[in-house]
Structures are given as structure tokens and as C-alpha cells.
Amino acid sequence: MTAIAVVIFIALFFVEAGYGKMISKKWGPAINNKVAWFIMECPVFITLLAFWIMSPRQWDIVPLIFFILFEIHYFHRAFVFPWMLRGKNKMPLTITVMGMIFNTVNGWMQGEWIFFLSPEGMYSPEWLKTPQFIIGTLIFFAGMIINLQSDYIIRHLRKPGDSKHYLPKGGMYNYVTSANYFGEIIEWTGFAILTWSWSGVVFAVWTMANLVPRANSIYKRYAVEFKDEFYDRPLKRVFPFLY
Template sequence: MPSQHLRGTVWNMMYITFGVRQDNPLCDWMANIGLAFTVIAGTYSLFQPAPYGRYSSPKFGPTIPAKTAWIIQESPAFIVPILVVLTTPHVQLSNAPNAIALSLFLLHYLNRTFIFPFALPEQVKPIPIPTIFSAFFFCAYNGFLQGHHLANAYRIESSGFAETVGISMFFLGMWINIKHDGILMNLKREAGTDSEGNTDYEIPTGGLFELISGANYFGEILEWWGLALYTGGYPQIAFATFANTFLSIRAFHHHRWYKEKFGSAYPSERKAIIPFVF
């Protein structure tokens, strides 16, 4: 049934911006643009890894300390959906699966915005402002899309199998992501510095790092495909596709970087992102 739940709210401009009059076409258009961005960002990152972490450099612009940068750039994905709920009718949240799905999305960004940054070691490189700006914009855009879609535009129809598998994938992926982020942060805390004063890197071991170089990314990819399976919604599928593309390419760059740095000392059987495959 056609809906216009942004009418009379601060978000009414979204209809005008995207040239639509209803909620579902708005979400579809935004998801389409998200997929187009996936192609552009994915193609670019094949040749130039996003400049944060080990790839951060002042040549990409002025930098901000990593802890502050992560809070700034990730916070819209947590704050914007909450603002959408508070300022719109949020009629779909009376449906328990919708409320659960939005809560899962917020749970990830609660960790990414308010917990993960404070656990970062001091040795983490500062992040260039252009990188922060692009991540901030993406998180605001995606935060609105996911929040509006799940709160107002789309009703999740209960499907016991898909819901059970999807939510299990999400929590397993989140656990994998947090566990392996922790392994990397502990390695960095324990690392020394090289002759130029840069933080040394060590070969990560333990858990899925025995099989793949991007174990933390594998966990996050699993999270978002779990949410997509749980909802069956196009915007969640589009976001999972973006995460899958961007993080897989970054894992590939990490894998190649480790092999170049450590040579024969790096486990030859270890893959980039998919155990035993790639």
C-alpha cells in the first residue's frame, strides 16, 4: 500500500530530492544509487585501498586522530536512524521483526561508534579528513535509508527459517568481527617500531586468522548478509553487497601486503577472505 510517512516531517525534502512521492520508490532509488556507488568505490579501491589504517598517509590531506575520526564518521549510522524513528510515524516498528532488524543495525553501529574507537591502540595512524568526510556521508545516507525502510516503508513478513538463519548469521558475524578486531589491536599494542618510527606489524594468528587474512572483515560481511536474509529487503541486500565488495577488496589488499612484507614467513595456505577458496 502506498505510503508517505515523511510528509510534514523534516525529512519531506527526501521526496523532492529523489523525485518521488512515496516511501518505497524512495528507498528503491536510494538503494539503486547505493549499488552504483558500490561499483564506483569498488573499482577505485581495486587500485587504491581506502586511506585509513595501514594505508593512511598525509598525502591524502590533513589528518585527525583515529579514535576521534572513527566516532565522527560512524556516528551518523547510529544517530540518523534514531532521529528517523523519533520524527516519523515509524508505523512498521509495531511489527516485531522490523523492530528487531533495526535494533540489529543499531547494535552494530553502537559498537562501531562508541566502543570500538575507545579500544583502538594509540599506535593507529590518524585518518585523512577526506576519508572521514566520505565515510560520514555514506553512514548518514545509509543510516537514513535503513532507518526509514525498516521503520516506515517495509513490513517484514515472518519466515521462521530465514529469520532464524539470518539472525544467527548476524550474531556469529558480529562475534567474529569483534574477536578478530581485538586480536589485531592487541598485536598493535605489543608491536615495536621500525627504524623510521613507524609501528611494526606482525603476522596475526588465532581464530580464523589461521585460514584468512581478513578474518575481521569476513565477520562483518557475514553480519550484513545475515541481516539481509532476515529482512529480505532490497536496501539491506544492497548494503550487504556494498560491504561484501568493499571489505573483500580491502582483505585482498591486506593479504597481498602481508605476503610482500613477510615473504615466505607468511602462511602459504592462508587465503584473503574466503577460507580455502580466495
């Protein structure tokens, strides 16, 4: 999967995923944006929940914490975030289905490792005292907070009835044009660290492979759309001060 992520990473610098700001008819029929996000995100929540239910380790404290952290994110993504979206945007059905498939595979990968494949005794209660768990958890929540704050800023750029476009400001948008993506990358990097697992690393790599090229596309679009205002601010694409 990591090798595929590299291919996707390169490809997305040349082919824009046609949803959101880059919506395109070439991706085929589109459906309601809220419904699309729900369809994409709920399978991973359900998949990991199923692994937890089936696992003999379901009440072991460390796997349970991993499960709760992961599900907090996807509960919000599937059952809260879509219905907070404003506007009447649509998402191509092809992208919705691809997202649903990836999320299902990811839920399977995380659940298989956390609840079945990880060595017996690896995630004992002592794991909670390890540097990787403590540091990873702090990074995870830092990313989550950045992601939630950035989504809030985007949702409130326009007042009801306003159809103008605005360059986001505030929070990490003072440093990058895709602060929400930065938050999500940080969040899943933290998860990879706190679980200290290849499944976590693969997911973090996939997240970057998907979001970094898209952040580049958004950066270029903002540079054209906002011109002088854009270049008055020392903005990067997704990683503050770096890229």
C-alpha cells in the same frame, strides 16, 4: 547505489583507501583515528534512531528487532570500538567525511525501508518464524562474533611499548588475512537475509565492494612484509579457502 558500489569495487583495486595500514598523505590532512571513527560511525546510529522515534511502527516487534540488531553493531562501532584502538594513528579527513556521508545515507535507507516503506503487514510477528529470519539472524550473529574476535586479536598483537608488526594468528586469521572484514561481510549478509530487503542487499553489496579490495591490498602487504612466514600458511584474503 549498487551500480556505484561496482565502480567503487573496481576502483579500490587500483587506488588504496588511505587509512589504517594504507595511510597516505595524498588523501590530505588527517585527524586522530579514534575521533575519526567516532565521527564516521555515529551518524548512522543517530539516523536510524531518528527514524525509529518518528515511526508509527516503533513498537512493532519485528521492526524493533531489526532496529536493535542494527544499533547493537553501530553502538559498538561508534561508542566503544574507537576508544579501544591502540596507538596514535590518524585518518585522513576526506575519508572520514566520505565514511560519515555513506553511513548517514545507509542509515536513512535502512530506516526508510524498515519503518516506512516496507508493505503493511510484511513484518508481522509471523516473520520471526520464517526461514530467512532464523537463518539470517544466525548468520548475522556469527559474523558479529567473528568481527569482534578478529578486532580483539588485532588489538592484542603487540604488548605495550612494542612497535614491531606481526602477522595475525588465531580465530579466522588462521584462514584469511582480513578476518575482521570477513566477519563484517558475513554480518551484513545475514542482515540482508533476515530483513529480506533490497536495502539490506544494497548495504551488503556496498560492504563487500569496500572491504574485498582492501583485503586484497592487506594480503599483498603482508606477503611482502612477512615473506616466509606468510607462505608457510595457506592464507586467503577474505573468504576462507576461496579468495
